[in-house]
Amino acid sequence: MKKLISLSLITAGVLSSLMATPKSAQNTQENPTQKTAVKYVDNPEILAKGVKQAKDLIKVIKPTLMATFKKDPTGVEGMIMCSTKAHEMGANYNTSLPKGSHVRRTAIKYRNPANKPDATDLVVMNKMIADGNLSKAVVVDMGENFRVYKALPTHKPCLKCHGDANSMPEKMKEIIHKKYPNDLATGFKEHELRGVIVSEIEK
Numbered sequence: 001m002k003k004l005i006s007l008s009l010i011t012a013g014v015l016s017s018l019m020a021t022p023k024s025a026q027n028t029q030e031n032p033t034q035k036t037a038v039k040y041v042d043n044p045e046i047l048a049k050g051v052k053q054a055k056d057l058i059k060v061i062k063p064t065l066m067a068t069f070k071k072d073p074t075g076v077e078g079m080i081m082c083s084t085k086a087h088e089m090g091a092n093y094n095t096s097l098p099k100g101s102h103v104r105r106t107a108i109k110y111r112n113p114a115n116k117p118d119a120t121d122l123v124v125m126n127k128m129i130a131d132g133n134l135s136k137a138v139v140v141d142m143g144e145n146f147r148v149y150k151a152l153p154t155h156k157p158c159l160k161c162h163g164d165a166n167s168m169p170e171k172m173k174e175i176i177h178k179k180y181p182n183d184l185a186t187g188f189k190e191h192e193l194r195g196v197i198v199s200e201i202e203k
């Protein structure tokens with residue numbers, strides 16, 4: 001169990017820092033509440049590929065983060081790591097992927113504006129919440145590529161950095177405030193959808 005939690009933590013801080021925002025996400029629509037048609041497809045091959053991409057990223061970054069949490073169980077060190085080094089590691093991972101493939105994270109209530117969701121991201125995340133589906137990844141056909149969305153539920157350890165802001169250590173609040181002045185990613189409760197990993201796969 002402990003191991004599982006550490007892995008979640010890792011997924012957490014690290015994936016956050018996935019570097020370069022893909023082109024598709026840069027064209028963020030200013031009014032994403034407008035009706036956006038999302039084409040869900042049943043494509044087990046792409047689904048498996050996308051989920052693997054997401055999991056492999058965790059494997060790449062896990063050792064560094066594990067070390068951070070071991071050193072400082074309060075999570076403050078992890079917060080520093082997530083907001084600095086993990087970014088670079090995520091970027092390196094993305095360059096190792098085949099051309100046209102990319103992994104990123106997003107959320108409705110996001111911390112880093114670089115992770116801001118686009119209209120499709122929002123529709124998919126809202127549907128996951130409405131369906132209560134935090135376990136099955138889904139595939140969306142974007143025309144020029146596929147996106148595989150994997151939910152990231154909020155687990156207990158996530159609350160250190162995404163839970164009630166009032167109960168965080170002062171140092172943690174300071175870092176968040178300084179680095180993410182418009183942070184939306186606190187106040188989560190266990191088992192809520194914290195966000196998603198999006199694996200983009202070229203057709």
Ligand code: HEC
Pocket residue numbers: 008009010011012013015016017018075076077078079080082083105106107109110111112113115152153154155157158159160161162185194195196
């Ligand atoms: C050690 C602190 C820490 C913990 C613990 C943590 N996160 Fe985060 N999380 C961050 C930071 C910092 C960012 C912003 C990273 C960036 O600048 O891209 C972030 C960003 C994210 C994002 C990307 C969207 C956004 O808000 O910018 C998701 C999704 C996310 N976290 C999910 C989780 C989940 C799920 C867990 C638990 C499994 C978790 N986090 C635990 C620090 C943490």
